[in-house]
Amino acid sequence: MTTAKATTMNDVLVHAEKLAKVYGGRIPVNALCDASFTLCRGELAALLGKSGSGKSTLLNLLAGLDQPSSGTLVVDGLSLHSSNSAQMAAYRSGTIGVVFQSYNLIPHQTALQNVELPLIFSGQARGQRQEQAAAALDAVGLSARANHRPTELSGGEQQRVAIARALINRPKLLLADEPTGNLDSATADEITALLKNYCHEHQTSALIVTHDEGFARRFATRILRMSDGCLQEDAA
Amino acid sequence: MNLSDLFGFAFHSLTQHKLRSSLTLLGVILGAFLVIVTISIGQGVQEVIPRLMRRNDQLRQISVQPNGEREKADFVKEPIVGEMSDERRVRLAEAKKRRHRGRAGDLLQPITDERLAELAAIEHVESAIPIIGANVELRLRDIASTVYCVSSTTDNPNIARSLVAGRSISSNGAKEVLIHEFVAYELGFQNEADLSQLLGSTVQLEFNLGGSYLSSLLQSQRGGKQKPSAEEQQTLEEVMRMLPVVAQQLKLTDNLQQLLKKTLTSFAENETVALQSSKVVSTGDLTVVGIYRSSTDEEHRTLHEYFGLNDQAQVPVEVARELARQMPGFDKNGYGQVVVRVDEERHVRSVVEHLRSQKYQFRSLVEIVEHLQREYGLMLWSMTALGTVALLISAIGITNTMLMSVLERTREIGIMKAVGARDGQIQAIFLTEGACIGLVGAAIALVSARGASMFANSWIQQIVSREAHQPVDDQLFLFPWWLIVGIFIATLTVTLLAAWIPARRAARIPPVVALRHD
Ligand SMILES: Nc1ncnc2c1ncn2[C@@H]1O[C@H](COP(=O)(O)OP(=O)(O)O)[C@@H](O)[C@H]1O
Ligand SMILES: [Mg+2]
Numbered sequence: 125m126t127t128a129k130a131t132t133m134n135d136v137l138v139h140a141e142k143l144a145k146v147y148g149g150r151i152p153v154n155a156l157c158d159a160s161f162t163l164c165r166g167e168l169a170a171l172l173g174k175s176g177s178g179k180s181t182l183l184n185l186l187a188g189l190d191q192p193s194s195g196t197l198v199v200d201g202l203s204l205h206s207s208n209s210a211q212m213a214a215y216r217s218g219t220i221g222v223v224f225q226s227y228n229l230i231p232h233q234t235a236l237q238n239v240e241l242p243l244i245f246s247g248q249a250r251g252q253r254q255e256q257a258a259a260a261l262d263a264v265g266l267s268a269r270a271n272h273r274p275t276e277l278s279g280g281e282q283q284r285v286a287i288a289r290a291l292i293n294r295p296k297l298l299l300a301d302e303p304t305g306n307l308d309s310a311t312a313d314e315i316t317a318l319l320k321n322y323c324h325e326h327q328t329s330a331l332i333v334t335h336d337e338g339f340a341r342r343f344a345t346r347i348l349r350m351s352d353g354c355l356q357e358d359a360a
Numbered sequence: 361m362n363l364s365d366l367f368g369f370a371f372h373s374l375t376q377h378k379l380r381s382s383l384t385l386l387g388v389i390l391g392a393f394l395v396i397v398t399i400s401i402g403q404g405v406q407e408v409i410p411r412l413m414r415r416n417d418q419l420r421q422i423s424v425q426p427n428g429e430r431e432k433a434d435f436v437k438e439p440i441v442g443e444m445s446d447e448r449r450v451r452l453a454e455a456k457k458r459r460h461r462g463r464a465g466d467l468l469q470p471i472t473d474e475r476l477a478e479l480a481a482i483e484h485v486e487s488a489i490p491i492i493g494a495n496v497e498l499r500l501r502d503i504a505s506t507v508y509c510v511s512s513t514t515d516n517p518n519i520a521r522s523l524v525a526g527r528s529i530s531s532n533g534a535k536e537v538l539i540h541e542f543v544a545y546e547l548g549f550q551n552e553a554d555l556s557q558l559l560g561s562t563v564q565l566e567f568n569l570g571g572s573y574l575s576s577l578l579q580s581q582r583g584g585k586q587k588p589s590a591e592e593q594q595t596l597e598e599v600m601r602m603l604p605v606v607a608q609q610l611k612l613t614d615n616l617q618q619l620l621k622k623t624l625t626s627f628a629e630n631e632t633v634a635l636q637s638s639k640v641v642s643t644g645d646l647t648v649v650g651i652y653r654s655s656t657d658e659e660h661r662t663l664h665e666y667f668g669l670n671d672q673a674q675v676p677v678e679v680a681r682e683l684a685r686q687m688p689g690f691d692k693n694g695y696g697q698v699v700v701r702v703d704e705e706r707h708v709r710s711v712v713e714h715l716r717s718q719k720y721q722f723r724s725l726v727e728i729v730e731h732l733q734r735e736y737g738l739m740l741w742s743m744t745a746l747g748t749v750a751l752l753i754s755a756i757g758i759t760n761t762m763l764m765s766v767l768e769r770t771r772e773i774g775i776m777k778a779v780g781a782r783d784g785q786i787q788a789i790f791l792t793e794g795a796c797i798g799l800v801g802a803a804i805a806l807v808s809a810r811g812a813s814m815f816a817n818s819w820i821q822q823i824v825s826r827e828a829h830q831p832v833d834d835q836l837f838l839f840p841w842w843l844i845v846g847i848f849i850a851t852l853t854v855t856l857l858a859a860w861i862p863a864r865r866a867a868r869i870p871p872v873v874a875l876r877h878d
Contacts, residue, residue: 184872189875190871210783216778216779217779228771233372241776244361245785
């Protein structure tokens with residue numbers, strides 16, 4: 125696959141070549157077949173596809189949460205297909221931010237503590253950490269709910285907390301797996317706007333998984349499609 | 361992520377499940393408590409025993425006695441006679457040997473003056489002083505009294521306490537004597553004020569070798585205080601020569617007459633020989649320098665000293681030795697007991713070993729103390745082992761609980777990894793939880809053991825001092841610094857080991873798997 129416009133090496137953030145994932149087990153599943161694509165810095169892409177088509181599989185590979193079965197995946201100069209667990213952890217901590225459909229907040233910690241979490245692992249000092257987390261919560265409009273636990277927040281509020289957490293380390297690549305899948309359309313629009321504004325403001329690349337065609341068009345400049353583990357791209 | 365972050369995580373997660381954490385902690389506390397208490401009481405016992413013994417500086421002393429083996433007397437060597445099986449003959453010969461053991465024949469190894477010098481020359485031995493005691497006659501001018509006299513030394517701490525008049529002996533070789541207050545009373549010094557008159561008087565201690573039966577009969581009829589005079593002795597001799605003649609004047613049958621004459625003649629002959637061969641061994645002139653009393657019941661109880669209870673006179677040891685040497689059979693029997701004093705407590709063992717190799721019989725408190733320490737030590741160490749087992753069982757509890765906790769928190773672990781946690785950081789979080797349980801458990805166990813022991817200490821002290829009628833400040837439970845440090849290290853090690861497997865497992869969960877978990 126080639127992208128529409130010519131790119132220099134410096135502009136390339138993500139480069140995948142014949143990336144494949146086979147889930148082992150009793151019956152092996154070819155969830156991703158030889159996917160190749162490139163994402164440049166500052167690009168916003170949407171990944172569309174039916175349920176079970178392999179979108180999450182690709183996103184987990186990009187998020188450094190899983191290892192590909194074959195192929196190469198280089199993000200920001202790091203070859204994820206051949207990295208050890210320490211390099212992967214550093215990558216997750218410094219290069220990317222992930223937002224999940226099911227929020228994935230720690231239930232017994234407050235909103236502020238959840239947002240603070242990535243900073244603890246990246247070794248920031250306590251005072252700085254809390255300041256930064258409070259500012260991030262403020263940026264998603266939730267400073268009033270800083271000391272509430274996830275169970276005391278609405279779905280939209282929880283996803284804002286998750287977004288604040290994903291962005292707190294100023295990632296180069298924002299990954300989101302159906303971030304509005306569990307939300308009503310009005311809230312979904314707010315979340316979409318929030319993500320889009322942030323990416324524009326901070327020149328951050330993003331890959332958003334969705335099965336909502338309208339959302340994809342509103343958000344992204346590039347649209348990738350997945351079906352039965354095969355990746356295709358709409359012409360620009 | 362620094363230590364305070366780790367403890368923050370641990371505290372947070374432990375307080376999430378208060379009941380579960382408390383129960384896990386309780387196991388650790390009980391195990392550590394048991395270990396602490398047993399070690400603590402063990403320390404107390406190990407220290408109290410020698411301290412009690414050390415009160416009178418007795419740990420440095422060894423009481424040495426001659427080896428009881430004796431040369432076999434001739435009759436023991438005689439074969440068993442009569443018709444019998446060989447087995448029975450051997451049995452009887454064995455029984456005969458056993459029956460006469462230590463009773464017949466001369467000592468093979470008496471403690472003579474030479475041996476005494478050898479004892480004193482053993483390395484680390486400060487002094488070897490014999491203890492001599494004998495019934496002698498104490499003569500003051502014309503009155504005499506039979507007294508049991510013992511040897512004494514200048515360093516006897518009991519003398520000063522027990523003196524009622526005068527002073528202690530000035531040296532171990534001084535020609536001096538201390539007299540029990542009752543002997544003074546018997547000698548006629550009844551008024552308390554008279555005692556000072558006795559001080560400075562010259563007395564002799566004498567020992568009669570031989571002597572006639574009648575003469576001693578006469579003396580004992582006078583209360584043992586007055587010896588027959590030379591005139592009386594002569595009269596006695598006369599009486600004895602007369603006895604066979606007197607018998608003839610009695611109106612008896614011929615048979616009885618013969619029998620009585622025979623008996624009286626041989627008696628008179630023996631008595632005459634005894635009178636003529638009797639010899640007096642004397643200390644020569646001794647100056648009375650002090651008068652002492654027996655120790656009181658109170659002193660027995662508190663000092664374990666029986667001073668002046670059975671003796672009526674005390675002379676410096678060299679004076680006593682001089683007298684002892686003149687006693688018949690001294691070269692065969694030697695001294696009955698010698699007190700060997702060692703320069704330092706830690707050298708007692710080597711001296712004891714030397715004595716053992718030289719086949720002496722001896723009693724050393726150090727041996728008794730060591731024996732007690734071994735006995736109690738064994739018991740207490742086995743209790744400590746039990747406590748350690750309890751601690752280990754609680755460790756299995758920790759492992760189990762934490763494995764459950766890892767399972768419950770799998771998704772949380774996945775989240776942490778997704779936002780950048782390294783495997784080592786996840787592992788550290790779980791190890792810190794184990795460490796927290798260990799540290800808190802050890803601290804609570806220490807504090808409660810200390811509290812319990814203070815209570816027990818004062819309770820035991822109360823009982824003991826009521827029994828002993830004196831304040832006791834011995835601590836049965838001791839908490840040396842190494843116990844406090846050691847229990848923290850031990851508990852921490854055990855709980856960290858217990859947390860190791862769960863922590864490894866948590867760290868190794870692949871993030872996708874963890875995130876899919878619910
Ligand atoms: N851990 C797994 N083991 C086996 N098969 C899996 C696993 N995860 C996903 N799959 C399968 O891989 C395919 C792609 O799944 P997924 O990437 O989750 O799809 P999507 O996110 O597009 O709905 C599906 O057929 C799914 O059943
Ligand atoms: Mg999916």
